[in-house]
Amino acid sequence: MRAVDAAQTRPEQRVEVVPGGTVSQRWVPMRRVGLYVPGGRAVLPSSVVMNVVPAQIAGVEQIVLASPPQKEFGGLPHPTILAACELLGVTEVLAAGGAQAIALLAHGAEDLGDGGDLPGVDLITGPGNVYVAAAKRLVRGKVGIDAEAGPTEIAILADATADPAYVAADLISQAEHDPLAASVLVTDSEELVRAVEAELAIQVPNALHRERIDEALRGQQSGVVMVEGVDQGLAVVDAYGAEHLEIQTADAAAVAARVTNAGAVFVGAHSPVSLGDYAAGSNHVLPTGGTSRFTGGLGVQTFLRGIHVVHYDREALDGARKAATTLAQAEGLPAHGAAIDIRFTR
Numbered sequence: 001m002r003a004v005d006a007a008q009t010r011p012e013q014r015v016e017v018v019p020g021g022t023v024s025q026r027w028v029p030m031r032r033v034g035l036y037v038p039g040g041r042a043v044l045p046s047s048v049v050m051n052v053v054p055a056q057i058a059g060v061e062q063i064v065l066a067s068p069p070q071k072e073f074g075g076l077p078h079p080t081i082l083a084a085c086e087l088l089g090v091t092e093v094l095a096a097g098g099a100q101a102i103a104l105l106a107h108g109a110e111d112l113g114d115g116g117d118l119p120g121v122d123l124i125t126g127p128g129n130v131y132v133a134a135a136k137r138l139v140r141g142k143v144g145i146d147a148e149a150g151p152t153e154i155a156i157l158a159d160a161t162a163d164p165a166y167v168a169a170d171l172i173s174q175a176e177h178d179p180l181a182a183s184v185l186v187t188d189s190e191e192l193v194r195a196v197e198a199e200l201a202i203q204v205p206n207a208l209h210r211e212r213i214d215e216a217l218r219g220q221q222s223g224v225v226m227v228e229g230v231d232q233g234l235a236v237v238d239a240y241g242a243e244h245l246e247i248q249t250a251d252a253a254a255v256a257a258r259v260t261n262a263g264a265v266f267v268g269a270h271s272p273v274s275l276g277d278y279a280a281g282s283n284h285v286l287p288t289g290g291t292s293r294f295t296g297g298l299g300v301q302t303f304l305r306g307i308h309v310v311h312y313d314r315e316a317l318d319g320a321r322k323a324a325t326t327l328a329q330a331e332g333l334p335a336h337g338a339a340i341d342i343r344f345t346r
Helices: 002-006 045-058 079-088 098-107 130-139 164-175 190-206 210-218 230-240 252-256 273-278 314-330 334-345
Strands: 013-018 021-029 032-036 062-067 092-095 123-125 153-158 182-187 223-226 244-248 264-267 304-312
Touching: 002 045, 013 314, 021 314, 032 045, 032 098, 045 062, 045 079, 062 098, 079 092, 092 098, 098 123, 098 130, 153 164, 153 230, 164 182, 164 190, 164 210, 164 244, 164 273, 182 190, 182 210, 182 230, 190 210, 190 223, 244 252, 244 273, 252 264, 264 273, 304 314, 314 334
Parallel strands: 032 062, 032 123, 062 092, 153 182, 153 244, 182 223, 244 264
Antiparallel strands: 013 021, 021 304
């Protein structure tokens, strides 16, 4: 993952607009960020990695991670979460979960009960339940947030060439997260649908979390969408904008290249979403609820800000003078133009 993230850093970009006049864009990391790692139905050390590594690659100075306290572990976050923090060098960890953790990260605290204070952060990232998402919405503006993540989603665009056992297993893998998880199959093959249903009947009863999986698969958020062909299937998955989109069709790479809305696209029979959850090198903190139409997944850029740096000498300013002062007059803001003119009249 570090190799993938390192390749996504951006160097300073400098453009000479006119001789003697340049505009540069510097990419500056956030100073202090708060990373949230849930601790409800599952322990998620992978979410520690997915949040921490891009922040570190971006050059964030201070990383504070919050994860819910666990009664069986003396009110501390789960030991697996703490172990992941230790391995990654995260030294500031809060035993706090839910909406209260988001509030604590955003606003800070004068006294944590031990006489120490907690400075607020500049950005909060990470997934969570509906209360975490609502809290992130409330603090947006006070701090930055990555997204308001909802229940996980998988859409699979498949044709008759897909292996029904693989398709069923991948639908189950995301349904395992939450009864509200969405598992959607989009296909033009009735034969595939029947075969996948047969596989589900075999695989679901043998799953550890079969009740949760069954509830998610039977929920109104999950189902099968029949289409007339791959083109129509692409229109459906683009309209849906799933968090995870698998393409299991003939010539899957060409089909995947035409996708415009998805958090992440998994191409072919041997690129399951589970690979992206843990070991592909991509990030698994992704947009849900159709928000992939206007945002992307967590990455190095989430933790960077672009700052324009403008440097004009006298001759370059003189060359831009007429355009700038004309616009100032047109907008009824003559003092703007005067601030330029004075450099040539005094």
